[in-house]
Amino acid sequence: MKKFLVTGAFGQIGSELVPALQQKYGVENIIAMGNRNIPQDFAGVVEKLELPNFEGLKTLIKKYDVGEIYHMVSLLSAKGEEVPDLAWEVNVQSLKDVLDLAREYKLKVFWPSSIAAFGPTTPRENTPQQTILEPTTMYGVTKVAGELLCQYYHFKYGIDIRSVRYPGLISIEVEPSGGTTDYAAAIYFQAVKNGQYTFYVRPDTTLPMMYMDDAVKGTIQLMETKANKLTIHTSYNFAAMSFQAHEVAEEIQKHMKLKVDYQPDHRQAIADSWPQSIDDSVARKDWGWQHEYDLAKMTERMLSGIKERFK
Numbered sequence: 227m228k229k230f231l232v233t234g235a236f237g238q239i240g241s242e243l244v245p246a247l248q249q250k251y252g253v254e255n256i257i258a259m260g261n262r263n264i265p266q267d268f269a270g271v272v273e274k275l276e277l278p279n280f281e282g283l284k285t286l287i288k289k290y291d292v293g294e295i296y297h298m299v300s301l302l303s304a305k306g307e308e309v310p311d312l313a314w315e316v317n318v319q320s321l322k323d324v325l326d327l328a329r330e331y332k333l334k335v336f337w338p339s340s341i342a343a344f345g346p347t348t349p350r351e352n353t354p355q356q357t358i359l360e361p362t363t364m365y366g367v368t369k370v371a372g373e374l375l376c377q378y379y380h381f382k383y384g385i386d387i388r389s390v391r392y393p394g395l396i397s398i399e400v401e402p403s404g405g406t407t408d409y410a411a412a413i414y415f416q417a418v419k420n421g422q423y424t425f426y427v428r429p430d431t432t433l434p435m436m437y438m439d440d441a442v443k444g445t446i447q448l449m450e451t452k453a454n455k456l457t458i459h460t461s462y463n464f465a466a467m468s469f470q471a472h473e474v475a476e477e478i479q480k481h482m483k484l485k486v487d488y489q490p491d492h493r494q495a496i497a498d499s500w501p502q503s504i505d506d507s508v509a510r511k512d513w514g515w516q517h518e519y520d521l522a523k524m525t526e527r528m529l530s531g532i533k534e535r536f537k
């Protein structure tokens with residue numbers, strides 16, 4: 227069996243995608259590649275490599291006879307504003323390397339785009355699949371460039387590459403860092419640990435969000451869909467729920483005491499440049515995407531999971 231290589235395997239998504247792939251395809255068939263935060267007790271095949279590194283990646287593909295890559299490594303939006311050159315290198319150059327290796331070794335590729343591909347000129351409500359892409363962050367610029375590169379390699383070289391525009395992701399295993407949507411996950415951890423959370427956005431800030439179980443399920447589902455069903459070769463709109471910042475606080479307050487206050491910082495402008503809700507009907511039609519978690523169900527799951535982790 228050809229192997230699966232996951233880059234960014236110990237990031238927010240990778241940490242939950244890798245165990246799901248291990249369960250489905252066998253622990254020995256998943257190569258978890260990362261650079262930082264590799265857990266001491268990780269059960270599986272690990273490779274340490276910092277990207278971009280074309281030759282290093284090529285060596286791994288040959289060593290393991292890799293057939294599919296989930297290329298998850300990425301610098302997120304807020305971090306990207308601190309180090310825009312590095313964001314370009316990691317997000318775009320390493321994608322181009324993966325696509326060039328996909329040509330050479332006939333690899334199937336998954337690559338994550340984001341709601342950050344949209345910008346202030348995009349319609350903010352029910353944002354359509356095909357719309358204006360004029361992001362104002364370097365992260366968003368890398369996602370638009372990446373989407374177009376994926377589509378180009380698909381049509382020019384026939385590469386099977388699939389992608390979704392992830393909304394803000396909320397998960398128990400790894401707290402996100404360096405992003406703009408992080409507050410929607412951080413509040414759960416702070417609620418359990420301290421009973422207090424200071425938002426860095428206004429209470430009415432509304433962004434599309436998704437629970438990680440749905441994100442992982444959808445990602446694998448897209449990769450398993452027959453290629454002839456797919457009509458989008460940039461990146462699929464992908465959605466589950468949207469809520470205002472204060473609504474997540476109120477949902478948690480139904481279960482426990484939690485004090486919140488609001489001190490918006492530079493991330494507010496990024497949040498304000500992104501859509502509030504996403505029309506993902508093309509994903510639902512083409513590959514049967516359906517989410518399971520809404521705010522209430524996710525909140526129960528997050529609070530019980532975090533209490534279990536930190537007890």
Ligand code: SER
Nearest residue numbers: 302303340405406407
């Ligand atoms: N969660 C990401 C961020 O906030 C968006 O893709 O940067």
